[in-house]
Amino acid sequence: MIESLVILYGALPYLFRGVLVTVSLVVGAMGLGLLSGIALAVGQVYGTPWTRRLIGFYVWFFRGVPLIVLLFLFYFGLFTMLGINLSAFTASIIVLGLISAAYQSQIFRGAILSLPTGQLKAARALGMSDSRAIISIILPQALRLSVPGWSNEYSIVLKDSAVTYAVGVTEVMARAHFVASRTYEHLPLYFAAGVIFLMLTFLGTKGLRLLEDRVRIPGYVR
Amino acid sequence: MSKPPVLRAENITKRYGKKVVLNNASLSICERELKILIGPSGSGKSTFLQCINFLVTPDRGRVWLDGREILRTHKRDLNAYRQKVGMIFQDFNLFDHLTALANVEIGLTRVRKMGKEEACEKAMQELDKVGLRDHIAKYPAQLSGGQKQRVSIARALAMDPEVMLLDEPTSALDPELITEVLAVIKDLRANGMTMIMSTHQLNFASEVADEIIFLEDGIIVEVGPPDKILYEPECERTIQFCSKMRELYGNSR
Ligand SMILES: Nc1ncnc2c1ncn2[C@@H]1O[C@H](COP(=O)(O)OP(=O)(O)O)[C@@H](O)[C@H]1O
Numbered sequence: 001m002i003e004s005l006v007i008l009y010g011a012l013p014y015l016f017r018g019v020l021v022t023v024s025l026v027v028g029a030m031g032l033g034l035l036s037g038i039a040l041a042v043g044q045v046y047g048t049p050w051t052r053r054l055i056g057f058y059v060w061f062f063r064g065v066p067l068i069v070l071l072f073l074f075y076f077g078l079f080t081m082l083g084i085n086l087s088a089f090t091a092s093i094i095v096l097g098l099i100s101a102a103y104q105s106q107i108f109r110g111a112i113l114s115l116p117t118g119q120l121k122a123a124r125a126l127g128m129s130d131s132r133a134i135i136s137i138i139l140p141q142a143l144r145l146s147v148p149g150w151s152n153e154y155s156i157v158l159k160d161s162a163v164t165y166a167v168g169v170t171e172v173m174a175r176a177h178f179v180a181s182r183t184y185e186h187l188p189l190y191f192a193a194g195v196i197f198l199m200l201t202f203l204g205t206k207g208l209r210l211l212e213d214r215v216r217i218p219g220y221v222r
Numbered sequence: 223m224s225k226p227p228v229l230r231a232e233n234i235t236k237r238y239g240k241k242v243v244l245n246n247a248s249l250s251i252c253e254r255e256l257k258i259l260i261g262p263s264g265s266g267k268s269t270f271l272q273c274i275n276f277l278v279t280p281d282r283g284r285v286w287l288d289g290r291e292i293l294r295t296h297k298r299d300l301n302a303y304r305q306k307v308g309m310i311f312q313d314f315n316l317f318d319h320l321t322a323l324a325n326v327e328i329g330l331t332r333v334r335k336m337g338k339e340e341a342c343e344k345a346m347q348e349l350d351k352v353g354l355r356d357h358i359a360k361y362p363a364q365l366s367g368g369q370k371q372r373v374s375i376a377r378a379l380a381m382d383p384e385v386m387l388l389d390e391p392t393s394a395l396d397p398e399l400i401t402e403v404l405a406v407i408k409d410l411r412a413n414g415m416t417m418i419m420s421t422h423q424l425n426f427a428s429e430v431a432d433e434i435i436f437l438e439d440g441i442i443v444e445v446g447p448p449d450k451i452l453y454e455p456e457c458e459r460t461i462q463f464c465s466k467m468r469e470l471y472g473n474s475r
């Protein structure tokens with residue numbers, strides 16, 4: 001027992017360096033997913049029928065295929081075939097980001113559709129172009145409404161990021177696995193990995209809760 | 223006759239599915255005039271007003287401002303035209319995420335590309351005109367209905383419109399708040415603003431309108447000065463509508 005703890009203690013700095021990798025994966029993927037998700041949502045709500053169909057297909061695809069299949073498909077298959085030389089880390093950010101974009105787009109789309117149509121009408125009545133109205137009027141409101149859904153998406157991406165150990169990204173799970181298989185101390189190491197993920201979930205959702213309060217519109221109840 | 227009209231809309235027709243909600247409606251208005259649109263709920267008043275600035279796309283019909291036809295397919299022209307035509311909505315449609323001040327500023331900074339400081343100053347002036355100097359920092363959710371509608375009037379006025387379209391500006395208000403908004407509209411009238419307004423306030427209409435247009439089932443049934451339309455209408459339907467409105471809202475004279 002003592003011996004296990006000593007091994008775990010010795011491995012902690014190594015695991016914590018994995019936290020940096022995990023956090024980078026999540027930040028990168030969420031960021032990519034945010035930008036693409038907004039574009040996809042706007043396209044799906046305001047786009048031409050063909051744009052909508054195309055985006056619908058994108059969302060259907062990335063929500064329908066398991067993460068591990070997409071990771072292998074892109075990292076070993078697509079990127080290699082196209083001769084794009086990416087590290088496992090970068091490839092993982094892209095794949096996690098593309099998937100998150102699909103989910104985030106649906107969060108934003110729902111938020112946009114929940115806004116009263118009068119908001120866009122009033123913006124147009126002032127002489128705003130549609131793109132200006134979307135940027136200045138629609139998105140600031142829709143993004144505020146999206147924070148709770150976004151918080152949920154964060155915890156999912158965080159947990160999904162552990163799967164990237166399968167393509168060799170040295171995030172928390174990969175490091176726990178590495179130490180465990182060399183020392184045979186499976187229980188304490190995977191336990192530690194679990195606790196680390198729990199803490200990251202806790203901190204992230206807490207932070208987003210604070211953000212939600214900060215951006216809340218005064219007097220506004222829904 | 224005299225001056226050419228500022229705004230002219232001709233033969234506006236709008237269908238939703240098979241239902242014709244606006245049938246060949248025409249209207250023109252000269253500078254400083256106030257024309258009032260009356261008619262039962264669902265008669266097409268909102269549709270007519272929104273077709274005039276193309277917030278609703280008419281199936282047929284043409285619109286001119288200052289003698290120039292507006293082609294809604296030319297996005298740039300359309301946006302420039304909408305700047306010159308202020309719109310007031312029944313349910314205000316203030317931008318919920320912006321303060322009263324920012325609601326008025328945003329058209330100035332984002333559409334008229336005015337500098338931040340100049341826009342702020344002008345927005346303050348407009349809010350002052352509608353009596354809201356003390357409420358500029360409040361968000362729509364913190365304002366009463368009457369205050370919201372006054373902010374929306376200030377927002378439209380800030381664009382220095384040539385014409386204002388007001389779609390039942392007091393219909394969503396509690397009775398005690400109606401007067402404060404009507405007072406602002408009377409003020410505009412006194413200052414020579416050209417306006418087309420739909421309303422159920424027949425008393426107000428008889429007091430201030432140059433002309434009343436009675437709309438029913440998407441058709442303009444009767445047009446004339448208030449005294450004629452409200453007290454000696456020719457059409458049976460106008461008579462019925464006016465007497466019904468008097469029952470609901472009290473007698474005017
Ligand atoms: N977007 C829409 N889709 C279908 N029908 C509509 C739509 N907007 C308005 N209508 C119909 O058009 C008619 C006129 O509506 P409206 O212009 O709002 O009347 P008013 O403003 O005089 O009450 C009504 O019968 C209404 O149900």
Ligand SMILES: [Mg+2]
Pocket residue numbers: 267268269312389390
């Ligand atoms: Mg209406």
